[in-house]
Amino acid sequence: MVFNLSFKKEGYTVTRHVCPRNCYDACGMLAFTRNGILKKIDGDPKHGYTRGKLCAKGYSYVQRVYDPNRLKYPILQKKRGSGQWKRITWDEALDIIANKILELKSRYGSHLSMALNKYSGNFGILHYAVEGFFNSLGPTTLAVGSPCWSAGLDAHFYDFGAHKTSDPENIKNAQLIILWGINPAWTAVHSMPFINEAKKCGAKIIVIDPVFTTTAKKSDIYIQVNPGSDGALALAIAKILLEKGLYDKNFIDKYTYGWEKFKRYLEGYDVEEAASLCGQKPGLIKDLAEMLGSTKPAFIWTGFGLQRYVNGGQNLRAINALGAITGNIGLPGGGVHFAHQDTWDFNLNFLNVGQDKNEKGKSTRYVNINNFASQLKNIEDPPVKMLWISCRNPITQDADSSKLLDALKDLELIVTVEHYLTPTAQYSDIVLPATTHFEELDVVPSYWHHWIGINEQAIKPYFESKSDLEIAQLISKKLNELSPGSCNFPYKIKAENILDGLFNEKIYRMLDIKHWSELRESPQRADIPFTAWKDRKFKTDSGKYEFYSHNAKTNQLPALPVLKKGTNCDLKYPYRLLTPHSQHGLNSQFQNLRCILKVNPEPVILINPKTAHKKNITENATIKIFNNYGEVIAKAKISRDIPSDIILCYQGWFPNINFNLNKLTPGLSTDMGEIVTGSKGIAFYNVFVDIEKI
Ligand SMILES: Nc1nc2c(c(=O)[nH]1)N[C@H]1C(S)=C(S)[C@@H](COP(=O)(O)OP(=O)(O)OC[C@H]3O[C@@H](n4cnc5c(=O)[nH]c(N)nc54)[C@H](O)[C@@H]3O)O[C@H]1N2
Ligand SMILES: Nc1nc2c(c(=O)[nH]1)N[C@H]1C(S)=C(S)[C@@H](COP(=O)(O)OP(=O)(O)OC[C@H]3O[C@@H](n4cnc5c(=O)[nH]c(N)nc54)[C@H](O)[C@@H]3O)O[C@H]1N2
Ligand code: SF4
Ligand SMILES: [Mo]
Numbered sequence: 001m002v003f004n005l006s007f008k009k010e011g012y013t014v015t016r017h018v019c020p021r022n023c024y025d026a027c028g029m030l031a032f033t034r035n036g037i038l039k040k041i042d043g044d045p046k047h048g049y050t051r052g053k054l055c056a057k058g059y060s061y062v063q064r065v066y067d068p069n070r071l072k073y074p075i076l077q078k079k080r081g082s083g084q085w086k087r088i089t090w091d092e093a094l095d096i097i098a099n100k101i102l103e104l105k106s107r108y109g110s111h112l113s114m115a116l117n118k119y120s121g122n123f124g125i126l127h128y129a130v131e132g133f134f135n136s137l138g139p140t141t142l143a144v145g146s147p148c149w150s151a152g153l154d155a156h157f158y159d160f161g162a163h164k165t166s167d168p169e170n171i172k173n174a175q176l177i178i179l180w181g182i183n184p185a186w187t188a189v190h191s192m193p194f195i196n197e198a199k200k201c202g203a204k205i206i207v208i209d210p211v212f213t214t215t216a217k218k219s220d221i222y223i224q225v226n227p228g229s230d231g232a233l234a235l236a237i238a239k240i241l242l243e244k245g246l247y248d249k250n251f252i253d254k255y256t257y258g259w260e261k262f263k264r265y266l267e268g269y270d271v272e273e274a275a276s277l278c279g280q281k282p283g284l285i286k287d288l289a290e291m292l293g294s295t296k297p298a299f300i301w302t303g304f305g306l307q308r309y310v311n312g313g314q315n316l317r318a319i320n321a322l323g324a325i326t327g328n329i330g331l332p333g334g335g336v337h338f339a340h341q342d343t344w345d346f347n348l349n350f351l352n353v354g355q356d357k358n359e360k361g362k363s364t365r366y367v368n369i370n371n372f373a374s375q376l377k378n379i380e381d382p383p384v385k386m387l388w389i390s391c392r393n394p395i396t397q398d399a400d401s402s403k404l405l406d407a408l409k410d411l412e413l414i415v416t417v418e419h420y421l422t423p424t425a426q427y428s429d430i431v432l433p434a435t436t437h438f439e440e441l442d443v444v445p446s447y448w449h450h451w452i453g454i455n456e457q458a459i460k461p462y463f464e465s466k467s468d469l470e471i472a473q474l475i476s477k478k479l480n481e482l483s484p485g486s487c488n489f490p491y492k493i494k495a496e497n498i499l500d501g502l503f504n505e506k507i508y509r510m511l512d513i514k515h516w517s518e519l520r521e522s523p524q525r526a527d528i529p530f531t532a533w534k535d536r537k538f539k540t541d542s543g544k545y546e547f548y549s550h551n552a553k554t555n556q557l558p559a560l561p562v563l564k565k566g567t568n569c570d571l572k573y574p575y576r577l578l579t580p581h582s583q584h585g586l587n588s589q590f591q592n593l594r595c596i597l598k599v600n601p602e603p604v605i606l607i608n609p610k611t612a613h614k615k616n617i618t619e620n621a622t623i624k625i626f627n628n629y630g631e632v633i634a635k636a637k638i639s640r641d642i643p644s645d646i647i648l649c650y651q652g653w654f655p656n657i658n659f660n661l662n663k664l665t666p667g668l669s670t671d672m673g674e675i676v677t678g679s680k681g682i683a684f685y686n687v688f689v690d691i692e693k694i
Contacts, residue, residue, distance in 0.1 A: 016044060016520055018444035018453040019058055020127075020437050021586045022120030022148065024188035026446035027054050028523045029061075031438050031458040038062050038438055038459050046522040049168060049449035050190045056599075057590045064436070064593055065462060070419055071433035072463035080414070081427055090464065090474070093430055098478040100386055100413045101137070102486065108382035110362045115141040115384045117372060120148065120587065121391030124442030124455060125346050125502050126469050126495060130390045130417075132351025133472035136489035139362045141384055143369040145679025147397060149304050149447075151313035152338045152681075154672035158549040158557075159320045161539030163676075164532035165340040166299075166332075167450050167525075172197045173333025174299035176291065178206045180319060181230065182303025185214040186583040188448060191301075192218075198299075198333075204291070208233070209305070210578065211648060212641035223288070224643060227576055227685055228566030229278035230306050231315035234322055235563055236274035236282075237289040239266045241325050246293025248327025255536045256324050258548020262560050269563070277565070292326055297334030305580050308684040309566050313672030317552075317561035324545045330533040342528045343445040343452055343510065350501040353488040368679035371667065373404035376411075389416040390434075390468055393588045395423040396652065396660050399667030399682055402630055417468060420592060423657040433465035440467040441495045443502075443516060452511060453523030469495055557671065564671065566686065573627045573688035575611070575647045579661045580685075582650030592655045603653045604637040607691065610644040612636065617693050625649075625689045630663030633694065647691060651684075664689055 007014050012032035019027045028047025032040045041061045045052035064070075074093040078084040104113045116134045118127075134140045156163050171177060171194040184191045196218075199205055207216040208223045208230065216222045225233055241247050242263060252259050275282045292298055300323055307316050316338070323329045323336035367375040372394065376384050387408070395401050408414060408427055416428040425431045437444075439462060442455040461467075466474070476489035490498075499516050508514060511524040518524075529535070540546045553559040569576060584600040585591040591600065605623055607615075617623055623636045625647055634649070642648045653659050670681035 012039060015456040015458040016453060016523070017437055017455050017458070018523070019054070020122045020124045020442065020444045020455065021589060022123055023586055024446070024448035025050055025055070025190045026123075026444055026449065026451070027058055027190065028451065028453050029054060029058065033458050036459055038065055044453070044523065047451055047453065048525055049451050053190065055189050056584070057586055057596070060590065060593055060595050061438070063595055064590065065438055067593060069421070069592065070462060071421060071431060071465065073433060074464065075431050077429055080408075080429055083426070093432060094474055094478040096430065097413070097415060097475055098482055101479060102483050104385055110382070111137045111140045112362065112365055113141070113382040113385040114388065115143065115367070115376065115386070116388045116390070117143040117369065117392055117394060118390040119146070119369065119392045121589070122437065122468070124437065124444045125348070126440070126442045126467070126498060127391060128348050129351055129469035129472045129498070130388070132353070133476060133489045134388070135352035135364070136476070137487055139364045141365040141367060141379070143372050144366045144677065145369040145673060145681070146677045147370055147682050149307070149339060150673025150677040150679065150681030151670035152302065152304065152307040152316050153676035154674070155307070155313040155316035155320065156338055157675050158552045159317055159540075159546055160533065161541070163339060163341045164529070165337045165448060166335055166532045167530045168194055168448065170333055170531055171195055171299050172201070174198045174203050174297050175333070176204050176206070176295040176298040178208065178292075178298065178300045179215055179219070180208045180300060180302045181306025182301050183209065183213045183215045183305070183580065184301070185218065187303070187581050204295070206288070210643060210646060211580070214583070223280065223284070226277065226279040227578065227646070228309040228311060228315070231311060231318040231561070231563055232274040232277040233280065233285065234315070234318035235266065235269055235561070236271045236278070236285045237292060238318070238321055238325055239269045239271055240286055240289035241293045242266050244290065244293060246289065247325045251327030251329070252325065255538070255544055257540070257542040257544040257546045258560065262321065262547035265560055265562055274563070292322065296326070296328065297331040298326060298328045299334055300328070300336045302336060302338050305685070307670065307681065310668050310671060310683045310686050311564040311566045312670045312681065312683065314558065314561065314564040321547055321561050324547065329545060330531065330536045332531045335532055337532070339447040340532070341447065343450060343526045345504070345506055346502045347504050348502065351489070351498065353490060366678060370399065370669065370679060370682035372398060373400060373407040376407040383410070385411060386413045387411050387415070389414065389424060389428065393422045393424045393654065395427060396588045396654055396662060399662055399665035399684070400629060401660055401662045417471060422588065422654055423660070426657065432471055433463065435461045435465045435467045439465065440469070441499070443499060443519065450526045450528055451523050452519070452526060454516065454519035456520060467495070469498070555675070567668070569645070569688040573690050575645060575689050575691060576685070577625065577647050577649065577661070577664060577687040577689045578685050579649055579651040579687070582652060585650075585652045587652045588654040591653055597655070603634050603649060603659045605634045605691075606637050606639045606642050606648040608642050608644040608646070609638050609640060611647075611691070612638045615691055615693060621693055623691055624694050625664065625691050627664050627687070627689045629666060632659060632661055632663060634659060647689060
């Protein structure tokens with residue numbers, strides 16, 4: 001049923017939405033429908049961060065919703081991987097699934113043989129129904145952690161004790177902006193106007209990135225840093241700040257902990273050695289330090305790219321320290337920013353009903369999402385036999401995908417809930433069609449800006465698709481029909497009432513609304529500080545910014561942000577493979593759409609002209625990149641934006657299953673991650689390959 005449509009304009013019915021992908025911007029959108037058909041999508045001018053504009057992917061949503069390849073019905077694969085699918089009814093699908101769940105329970109005496117792997121397809125809060133369903137069964141096997149930001153979250157936990165960002169509009173007040181391992185021109189495009197505005201008012205923009213990105217091309221100073229060496233660079237800057245007395249003594253004395261120890265470490269730090277590690281001249285590092293030490297406020301934005309390393313968390317801690325040494329933390333237009341969690345305090349446990357019921361002596365089994373394949377293969381007593389995949393495409397997005405494919409072989413039932421027949425869906429037994437954020441109710445926060453908005457239901461579900469929530473409810477209902485009392489997940493409650501349960505007074509106060517339905521009028525900016533840490537009341541044990549972290553030490557990490565080196569290539573695989581996020585896709589989403597394929601028809605391998613010359617490769621030649629994990633073939637594109645020791649491919653392609661960069665990723669862990677997300681992160685950029693013409 002379509003309910004409560006917002007308003008009429010020029011013959012269209014207009015509804016409010018938020019793009020729920022795992023994107024910094026979480027844009028406010030308006031959907032224009034006529035006669036029940038989605039006709040166009042526009043930005044929502046009432047959204048104070050995205051201000052009526054979307055990226056190309058956002059404008060492509062009409063095509064994404066009605067793409068002829070979108071899944072319409074539940075389908076069953078005859079033999080996994082055979083490609084022989086047949087349409088089944090929802091009732092048949094639910095029967096197979098519920099019977100399997102019950103059979104596994106009676107075989108093993110618990111639901112531990114059922115595993116869930118869910119992540120970032122849709123960050124709307126009603127999608128936590130999937131976790132709620134699993135938890136309401138009792139102990140199961142859950143993938144925890146994140147392939148995305150774990151190391152950085154822990155680094156901020158050690159230094160600040162919590163995760164806060166200034167409202168991105170605050171960037172306008174900066175005099176110096178350092179974009180460190182972040183490519184907002186592509187990945188957070190709505191922050192660019194604020195950066196440009198600051199620039200117009202005289203701010204200098206520095207980009208630190210191994211790749212001369214679109215963002216770097218708009219900067220005043222570009223530093224082509226060696227991958228994984230940001231800590232070396234940051235500490236060299238810190239040492240020079242110290243030597244030249246360019247530090248904020250008042251801030252350090254009043255608001256930090258452990259300075260004396262850190263200072264002693266810096267006194268013995270070798271700038272020359274650091275300069276050679278990060279590939280910069282000492283003179284340039286000195287200039288950078290002088291600029292940072294003498295320009296306030298300085299806004300440092302550290303992206304997710306630079307923490308995808310075995311030393312990623314430690315590198316971030318070294319950069320955070322620069323914000324504290326220079327007293328930029330808490331200044332309007334200043335600070336060190338990564339991501340916040342201030343607007344995520346919903347009652348997400350509302351849907352975990354009756355966890356641990358009838359399961360005495362057993363508890364939920366958590367497995368690292370970044371090491372899922374190995375654990376799936378090795379876990380025993382009981383082994384995992386059924387896998388539920390939602391909001392994920394792990395076969396292209398997870399490391400060492402060959403291992404994952406192998407681990408999936410041992411499973412008896414794989415169910416994937418999806419919009420498209422992705423590579424992961426293709427390796428499933430049952431694929432259930434999911435609704436999009438135009439076909440379901442939801443509420444979506446952001447991890448970057450401070451706004452929260454609603455997804456109203458604009459159109460009826462596409463063919464037989466259903467929301468993750470409704471699917472969870474239908475299985476719960478079926479389980480209870482087959483075996484009364486077997487699942488506590490509430491299947492009679494409406495989405496609206498679940499939202500009532502997920503919201504709480506704190507969130508309402510933050511948004512200055514009395515009921516979530518008011519979000520239909522406008523997205524709301526949360527009443528959280530416009531400037532992060534303005535009060536300098538840090539959430540660490542000492543209540544101060546911690547150069548020295550006892551918590552880090554307890555977790556067998558260096559207490560101070562000392563230098564930690566990364567991994568190097570070897571003679572066999574001399575090139576580092578970087579696979580950052582692309583302009584045209586959102587991880588593996590969007591790249592399959594006609595309009596996106598028109599501008600980005602195939603994946604390419606970017607190489608420096610020197611590499612091309614050395615390997616006798618010409619533009620558009622078909623080449624192979626390979627290591628001992630696998631190989632990937634595509635056309636070469638020769639580009640001076642990439643250093644000669646790096647090969648660059650953008651991650652997340654899905655139209656052609658053979659182009660899977662993660663066949664080459666060994667899956668090393670980052671140094672940090674388990675505190676905040678439950679598991680260490682993954683070092684996606686600690687990958688080395690060789691290259692050859694074929
Ligand atoms: N268009 C688009 N937007 C997206 C996404 C997408 O796929 N496409 N994905 C969303 C998601 S899930 C995420 S996690 C974010 C990711 O967005 P970002 O935070 O921008 O992260 P990445 O693209 O991984 O990397 C950013 C930059 O870090 C650089 N980098 C790599 N290694 C290093 C290093 O050692 N040091 C330094 N200084 N820089 C390094 C890369 O070259 C890249 O230019 O974007 C979100 N937004
Ligand atoms: N080599 C390399 N690999 C990487 C990265 C990298 O930089 N390099 N980045 C990593 C990062 S940062 C991330 S966040 C991960 C992302 O990895 P994933 O979390 O797997 O993200 P997506 O590729 O976006 O896949 C999400 C899937 O969810 C589906 N989906 C969308 N909406 C819904 C819904 O409402 N319900 C259901 N059931 N499904 C839905 C989409 O169709 C899509 O296929 O990839 C990681 N992988
Ligand atoms: S992908 Fe990101 S920038 Fe594009 S519409 Fe969605 S939230 Fe906005
Ligand atoms: Mo991510």
